[in-house]
Amino acid sequence: MxxxxxxxxxxxxxxxxxxxxxxxxxxxxxxxxxxxxxxxxxxxxxxxxxxxxxxxxxxxxxxxxxxxxxxxxxxxxxxxxxxxxxxxxxxxxxxxxxxxxxxxxxxxxxxxxxxxxxxxxxxxxxxxxxxxxxxxxxxxxxxxxxxxxxxxxxxxxxxxxxxxxxxxxxxxxxxxxxxxxxxxxxxxxxxxxxxxxxxxxxxxxxxxxxxxxxxxxxxxxxxxxxxxxxxxxxxxxxxxxxxxxxxxxxxxxxxxxxxxxxxxxxxxxxEMVQVEGKKMSKSLGNFFTVRDLLDQGWPGEVIRFVMLSTHYRKPMDWTEEKAREASEKLRSYARVLLTSHLSFTESNFALYRKHEAYKPDSSVVAALSDDLNSHLAITHVDALVKRAKAGDTLATNSLLGSLMLLGFFEDLASIARFGGPEATLMDEYPFEELASRLSLLRKGAMQNKDFTAVDDLKRALLEAGVEVRMSKTDVSLSPGPNFDPAKLEELK
RNA sequence: GGCGAGUUGGCGGAGUGGUUACGCAGCGGAUUGCAAAUCCGUGUACAGGAGUUCGAUUCUCCUACUCGCCUCCA
Structure with a gap:
């Protein structure tokens, strides 16, 4: 044991x-x-x-x-x-x-x-x-x-x-x-x-x-x-x-x-949470609530990740910089998982939670077992991510298990929030149509070498807060953190 | 005044008596129509001083600074 x-x-x-x-x-x-x-x-x-x-x-x-x-x-x-x-x-x-x-x-x-x-x-x-x-x-x-x-x-x-x-x-x-x-x-x-x-x-x-x-x-x-x-x-x-x-x-x-x-x-x-080097407390009046942060658009997972990035016996400063970094980390984790051999459905989640094959990596368990060294645990998670990206399916499995042990990605909503488009947003807005439009424009541009139309559309999409990913064959669009539906309307 | 914790590279942040994480940012490169994503390479830091030691960022002592508790507080 x-x-x-x-x-x-x-x-x-x-x-x-x-x-x-x-x-x-x-x-x-x-x-x-x-x-x-x-x-x-x-x-x-x-x-x-x-x-x-x-x-x-x-x-x-x-x-x-x-x-x-x-x-x-x-x-x-x-x-x-x-x-x-x-x-x-x-x-x-x-x-x-x-x-x-x-x-x-x-x-x-x-x-x-x-x-x-x-x-x-x-x-x-x-x-x-x-x-x-x-x-x-x-x-x-x-x-x-x-x-x-x-x-x-x-x-x-x-x-x-x-x-x-x-x-x-x-x-x-x-x-x-x-x-x-x-x-x-x-x-x-x-x-x-x-x-x-x-x-x-x-x-x-x-x-x-x-x-x-x-x-x-x-x-x-x-x-x-x-x-x-x-x-x-x-x-x-x-x-x-x-x-x-x-x-x-x-x-x-x-x-x-x-x-x-x-x-x-x-x-x-x-240890205490600090704001500009001072303890956050009611009596000092320098506090903000969890609800404030959630309302500002920081998902709970990001707040959790920031918390776990510092050892619990050391003072911790909340900064936007850390929140951004945490957000990026979670996005990259989710992307790795969603593009892996694993498939994410309600019934699969139940399996992933219970099955031996998806248990957390021993390095992560060991780090937590050493006086809850959550930051070191995250470092080990990063190592798993690297292996998972290289196609190591065992590492991918234990990456998921490790993240779940740390309290992340325990349901579809959570992983979708970071890894991909929100289903509702995707249905509500014409991403598919815009993607194929961009794809066609590019196909034409590749032949006649005039990329202005492609660049114009792409720039407009980026300005609307849409993430644009173009691989050799595909164009994929998804709402990013600053997605602005109003600007998307103008593209119709 | 008493008691306690801490001080690590541009930033965040682990860890170790000798081989020096990791992430972010930066820089160089691969790839890409351009990007994004991805990949490869790149950084020798441990507050100051004294001591112990063959050797200390890591142990001991001192100094400085920061923070916490001594009042409700997570």
Missing amino acids: TEIRLHNSRTRRKEPFAPIDAENVRMYVCGPTVYDRAHLGNARPVVVFDVLYRLLRHVYGEAHVTYVRNFTDVDDKINARARAMQEAGDARSLNDIIRALTDETIDWYHADMDALGALRPDHEPRATEFIVQMVAMIEGLIAKGHAYAAEGHVLFDVRSYPDYGKLSGRSVDDMIAGARVEVAPYKRDPMDFVLWKPSSAEEPGWDSPWGRGRPGWHIECSAMSHELLGPAFDIHGGGIDLQFPHHENEIAQSCCAHPEADFANFWLHN
């Missing part, structure tokens, strides 16, 4: 990955707080851990991997957004607005992440559906002396957990020394964090032993991962910015609630 090696943030080194139970490899990834469109930074972990999910499924079998990614649908940012909507004239109750807002945002998230070719996780729990488990976990923490109630709040006592700070490499004392926040008077220690807090009458709230309130942010991941994956599981992922305090707090809660287990074995953190 392929050995997977992953960089474990816990130990700060690459380690061989061995699942607790190879029959059920379990991974938890922190998902979004749902009050707004996902920006490109939110998309990075989705793509990164989607590749890991696919790799694990490839190595351990599709039925032997469980992937959980949560939706945080109770949070002060959501409340604030809902209040703003109310002030802007929305007549509904705060809770109704919140429900509608979170539902809608989840739908958007699904649509946008689907466009990036990310598989849906096996479970996508919403925090509000696990309040009972959170309350139970908090009660357990109080009973064990790791948490205390004060003024309607429940706080985690960081001094009760000696390993607090280990994941992010900091000590409680250092943090207090450098603390920038005002300390709430009811905290025993400045670093103690909230497990439960009181809600006002109109805010979302649930009855609890400490009064009507709502959970703190961190407890949901501890409660949901325990409920869905058990007290100990294999991989916990998320953005590096979550390492502290979120993941540190999760560890404290989970390990204190279930001291017999070790919580997550491997901690994986992706």
Whole structure:
């Protein structure tokens, strides 16, 4: 079996990955707080851990991997957004607005992440559906002396957990020394964090032993991962910015609630997406959403490809240059596949997905197995492309399998988008007629050596954004990325 | 202030204690009526300094710079 090696943030080194139970490899990834469109930074972990999910499924079998990614649908940012909507004239109750807002945002998230070719996780729990488990976990923490109630709040006592700070490499004392926040008077220690807090009458709230309130942010991941994956599981992922305090707090809660287990074995953190050298984030306001890019005409595959061109533990800049390059790469891949011995129909796709003959190349699997070296994997894909162009059918087969492992070209629409004309466009516009016209003009020109008419038509086609390919015998026309139907009309 | 990550050719971006990816762009050539596509050829870079070593871009230390976390954040 392929050995997977992953960089474990816990130990700060690459380690061989061995699942607790190879029959059920379990991974938890922190998902979004749902009050707004996902920006490109939110998309990075989705793509990164989607590749890991696919790799694990490839190595351990599709039925032997469980992937959980949560939706945080109770949070002060959501409340604030809902209040703003109310002030802007929305007549509904705060809770109704919140429900509608979170539902809608989840739908958007699904649509946008689907466009990036990310598989849906096996479970996508919403925090509000696990309040009972959170309350139970908090009660357990109080009973064990790791948490205390004060003024309607429940706080985690960081001094009760000696390993607090280990994941992010900091000590409680250092943090207090450098603390920038005002300390709430009811905290025993400045670093103690909230497990439960009181809600006002109109805010979302649930009855609890400490009064009507709502959970703190961190407890949901501890409660949901325990409920869905058990007290100990294999991989916990998320953005590096979550390492502290979120993941540190999760560890404290989970390990204190279930001291017999070790919580997550491997901690994986992706680096940030940057814009002009600065982290893309809501608070800096320098973000753009996945939807923005899709609306600008960048296919999801291009965004995915750009993401995979940089190793997940390095900062990544989004640039148009990279997007263009990714687009060209995908076009060349698709062209190679479409002109190969493979034929692309719905039923064949089903075969290609399952059949041994179309499995990914071992070099690609090996690259991904080495701490998800997706860029090296793409390099190996390029090598396969070279062999495929030379007519190597085995290389062509594993090129397809390799691209599918990376999450590309899993359906006809996707491969058609890059490799050839959109069927609908081809039917709608007179490409065939224009092609034969150009072909006839050329035939005549070859004899009388006057190419002006040919060149004029070709230039007009190019100006309309049509791709013109002339081989010795054929003329082939297809709409390019800048296809402008209006200009084509003028040629009639 | 504390903690952590990084600095590779024109650009992007892997990797390695010695033979130096890969892609894009560029240049030269083949092919083509001209193009496109395709093919062939072409580029000796690893922030600076010191050390370890027969030998360092790769290991150690220092310096500079960049970035992240320490506050909601993917």
